[in-house]
Amino acid sequence: MVATDTTPEVAVEPKTKLTGKILKTTLAGALVDVGQPVPGVLHISQLQKDPVNKVEDIVKEGQTVEVWVKRVRKDRIELTMIQPLMYDWKDLQPEMVVKGKVVRMEPYGVFVEIGAERPGMIHISELARGYVKNASDVVKDGDEVEAMVLKVDRKKRQIRLSMKAIQPEIVEEVKPERENKRGKKNKKAEKEEEAQIEENLEPELTAMQIAWQSAQDRAKSRKSQKSKRIKSSTIEQEDILSRTLEKRLPTGA
Secondary structure, eight states: OOOOSSSOOOOOOTTOEEEEEEEEEOSSEEEEEOSSSSOEEEEGGGSOSSOOSOGGGTOOTTOEEEEEEEEEOSSOEEEESSOOOSOOGGGOOTTOEEEEEEEEEETTEEEEEOSSSSOEEEEGGGSSSSOOSOGGGTOOTTOEEEEEEEEEETTTTEEEEESGGGSOOOOOOOOOSSEETTEEOOHHHHHHHHHHHHHHTSOOOOHHHHHHHHHHHHHHHHHHHHHHHHHHHHHHHHHHHHHHHHHHSOOOO
């Protein structure tokens, strides 16, 4: 078969997109030139998703069409005009990052079309880091999003995704309890401040305590003065007695 200039010869594999020209139509489908050494075969069931009664209703000889490789065999390339899924079940693995469009909003989360057999579901707790009250606070219907695959369950036909998993962690800034205008206080300044606070916390004397203290001080003062007077009087009396005795004692002659 002679290749045309519709599509240059390339190494084809499943899901490869090609452009071809319809060479011939039959009851079962059509032959398509996709620029390869072997012909492309387009079965009637692969013309569109809905059932087709007649091939000529969809394609005609000489028409240029876009097709995808479905399977490669030695003597032919099986084609489809139905865009294949981007991901088969076996292709989806945990920690893969995929892109898609939000196609459904629910109170518990959102569904994202990622090109798989089923849309992936992002639970509301996996939409963003931190508390999310409503999914609509983070995404809207039709938004293009990026998410990580958390879990794939082919039996239950479920794909669980997370947007939070690929977002940076939130680091909360811890502010110091005491700061001056220049920033954090050094340890020495903090110790001095604490000592000053402790001094200021010394209990103050009440009015009654002050009066009592004053009375005690006055009593001590009076007692001290009285003791001094008694001591002075005693010394004076002893001096008088001493002089009297000296006058009365006979002197030796």
